[in-house]
Amino acid sequence: MLIKIPRGWEVPEREAVPEGAYHNRRAILKAMGFVGLEALLAQALPAADTKTGPYPAKLNPKYELDRPITEEWAATGYNNFYEFTLDKQRVKDMVGPFQISPWKVEVTGLVNKPKTYDVDDLVRRMPLEERTYRLRCVEAWSMAVPWTGFPISALIKEVDPKPEAKFMRLVTAYRPKEMPGIGSQPHYPWPYYEALRMDEAMNELALFVTGLFGKPLPKQNGAPFRLIVPWKYGLKSIKSIVKIEFTAKRPGTLWNDAQGVEYGWYSNVNPNRPHARWSQAHEKVIPAMKRVPTLMYNGYEKYVAHMYKESDF
Numbered sequence: 258m259l260i261k262i263p264r265g266w267e268v269p270e271r272e273a274v275p276e277g278a279y280h281n282r283r284a285i286l287k288a289m290g291f292v293g294l295e296a297l298l299a300q301a302l303p304a305a306d307t308k309t310g311p312y313p314a315k316l317n318p319k320y321e322l323d324r325p326i327t328e329e330w331a332a333t334g335y336n337n338f339y340e341f342t343l344d345k346q347r348v349k350d351m352v353g354p355f356q357i358s359p360w361k362v363e364v365t366g367l368v369n370k371p372k373t374y375d376v377d378d379l380v381r382r383m384p385l386e387e388r389t390y391r392l393r394c395v396e397a398w399s400m401a402v403p404w405t406g407f408p409i410s411a412l413i414k415e416v417d418p419k420p421e422a423k424f425m426r427l428v429t430a431y432r433p434k435e436m437p438g439i440g441s442q443p444h445y446p447w448p449y450y451e452a453l454r455m456d457e458a459m460n461e462l463a464l465f466v467t468g469l470f471g472k473p474l475p476k477q478n479g480a481p482f483r484l485i486v487p488w489k490y491g492l493k494s495i496k497s498i499v500k501i502e503f504t505a506k507r508p509g510t511l512w513n514d515a516q517g518v519e520y521g522w523y524s525n526v527n528p529n530r531p532h533a534r535w536s537q538a539h540e541k542v543i544p545a546m547k548r549v550p551t552l553m554y555n556g557y558e559k560y561v562a563h564m565y566k567e568s569d570f
Contacts (some may be wrong), residue, residue, distance in 0.1 A: 293349075313472075322389050331544035333478060340438045360481045383412075392491055398546075404466045412501075416503075421505045426452045429497050466486070489526060492512050493524050512524075528550065530570065
């Protein structure tokens, strides 16, 4: 008798989150040319799934994928979030005490209109949309998931950066009592911090994200407010942001400061540039771990290649 031994990240089918309604919605919209969205949803979804808030947001069809969307249980059950644990499969089990409401984001530095935002307010009034993006980890695994968010450029325009502002620095929440990984990994220079050049932040692909799979963002995926820059390795897409600062000089980033030989400041996905300890030519797609070639800039070359020189690492 053949016995299947499940991998560590697998869950029984009976425990998987149903996604039929979600994928039916996408298929219907595509077949109908995205016409009559609200009417189609009313007919295609059960009454209990009727939209009552900002989720699900309208799908932006421009960013279609070349691969299936990762199953929701896998995308929310396999996460890098060292502030909780180094074990990717246990992050979801460690985030319970993490408080995400209310949540404030301070915008400061070289801007004419500094402001502290309430994330709930941003969700209500920013132009939320759903985009399906690839996510490529520097560790050579990948996913493809539907994020809900708004272009970073929308917030940048509101705060009106000064001409000398050339970079954007972002900082994650620092709550050791709620984030046990901070105490168990004291050698990292917490809180987590990342940065982008201003032209990167203004690129059309760059998103501030508040939702996933047509629902509010789960804690293990960076709730309630995170960054997504899909042409870069996942370490650049900082989670649970509490501060954004505009600067004239290039800020440091945590992984580049800690191990610059292995992690570049730009961290653009590049199959031709191996990590110091492994190749980046291929990736394993979660959850089946199918090995596929990695694309330059994670497949977004036409959107971003013009911003970089070969030496940008």
